[in-house]
Amino acid sequence: MSTPTAPTTAPTIAELEEQERRLTLPHFTYDDAWALGTLLVELAREQGAPVAIDIRRGGQQLFHAALPGSTPDNDAWIDRKRRVVDRYAASSLLIGTRFRAKNTTFEDSSRLDPDIYAAHGGAFPITVEDAGVIGTVVVSGLPQLEDHAMVVEALTRFAATL
Numbered sequence: 001m002s003t004p005t006a007p008t009t010a011p012t013i014a015e016l017e018e019q020e021r022r023l024t025l026p027h028f029t030y031d032d033a034w035a036l037g038t039l040l041v042e043l044a045r046e047q048g049a050p051v052a053i054d055i056r057r058g059g060q061q062l063f064h065a066a067l068p069g070s071t072p073d074n075d076a077w078i079d080r081k082r083r084v085v086d087r088y089a090a091s092s093l094l095i096g097t098r099f100r101a102k103n104t105t106f107e108d109s110s111r112l113d114p115d116i117y118a119a120h121g122g123a124f125p126i127t128v129e130d131a132g133v134i135g136t137v138v139v140s141g142l143p144q145l146e147d148h149a150m151v152v153e154a155l156t157r158f159a160a161t162l
Contacts, residue, residue, distance in 0.1 A: 016094040024127045037063030040154045051141030054078045077140040081123035089133040093121035093148045122147030
């Protein structure tokens with residue numbers, strides 16, 4: 001079992017925007033959701049990460065897994081982070097970072113209920129060429145930078161197979 005590679009510093013807005021551009025996919029099918037989800041489960045198991053994983057396209061849940069050590073709270077965080085991606089069509093970490101760059105917080109300035117929305121890292125848009133954002137992939141259970149990094153690592157590996 002390897003230990004998670006924790007980012008030492010938070011990515012900048014430019015780095016987060018570049019991740020989203022780079023991780024635009026040519027397509028995203030039911031089989032793709034399964035492949036990405038199982039890849040995330042493998043990464044989480046390698047790291048001994050107590051996470052829950054969720055992949056959706058539109059309003060349909062295509063993949064969900066809860067690994068040992070995760071709790072129902074992780075599912076609640078998944079829903080809150082996913083709603084941020086659904087609303088802003090950008091990663092939950094990017095949205096939170098944009099608010100912090102304005103010397104405020106998402107909770108203080110978004111005018112959205114923090115019991116329903118959370119701009120914390122771990123939710124990432126599934127973007128398809130010529131279609132835009134069509135879904136989300138979310139990890140919850142680690143500190144937010146690590147949740148985000150796990151999703152980016154999995155999407156990077158997955159995109160390389162397409």
